[in-house]
Amino acid sequence: MSDTLTLSAETRERVGKGASRALRREGRVPAVIYGNKQDPVSIHVEERALMKLLNTGHFMNSVVMIEGAGAGAVRTLPKDVTFDVVTDRPVHVDFLRIAKNASVTVNVPVNFTDEDDSPGITKGGVLNIVRHEIELVVAADKIPEAIEVSLKGLEVGDSIHISAVTLPAGAEPTIDDRDFTIATVIAPSALKAETQEALAEDAALAEQAAAEQAAETGEDAAADEAADGEDAAESKED
Secondary structure (H helix, E strand, O other): OOOOEEEEEEEOOOOOHHHHHHHHHOOEEEEEEEEOOEEEEEEEEEHHHHHHHHOOOOHHHOOEEEEOOOOOOEEEEEEEEEEOOOOOOEEEEEEEEOOOOOEEEEEEEEEEEOHHHOHHHHOOOEEEEOOOEEEEEEEHHHOOOOEEEEOOOOOOOOEEEHHHOOOOOOOEEOOOOOOOEEEEEEOOHHHHHHHHHHHHHHHHHHHHHHHHHHHHHHHHHHHHHHHHHHHHHHHHHO
């Protein structure tokens, strides 16, 4: 399971663009806590502390306890982080307030294992990852850090579907109307190159056949036109 993270915060007395810019100049990041049938609370957090959590790699699928934003710590789930398009620094964070035993929707990263035990990959096949993350509905206190997917026994052309993936107890994918693909093992580059050459050759032959057909059609049209001319001349003489 993902570790529970902790982040200190202070409530914001003023909101708006001017107040937010002033906070950022002081190394703080504006944020808001909302949800769970309670009023939103405007807060700000230290940028360095926020960056430290962001760099864990699992900030967005971890429970974050916000301290100092009210009576006791507030249990939250990060829902959105807005970054500056130029500096790539965080400029705002949304936190969803959640109950301890609530079910939440999170994107959980997929880790692929046992590549050496995949005959298709050892022969030169390439793992084509269709989904780097799987969106799950799971208990807030049981969010997995990652989903392990084994590649053992996979040949070129084989695919891994969600039905073949072992999910944590109680976790369910949000997509439940189809057996969606997680990854496939595709042909090696050499085989793909041969396929591309074959396709190119087929296209060239088709183009040549079309050109020959067009030429024949042109010749037939010219012959018909000449015949019509001769018929017209004969009719005129008659």
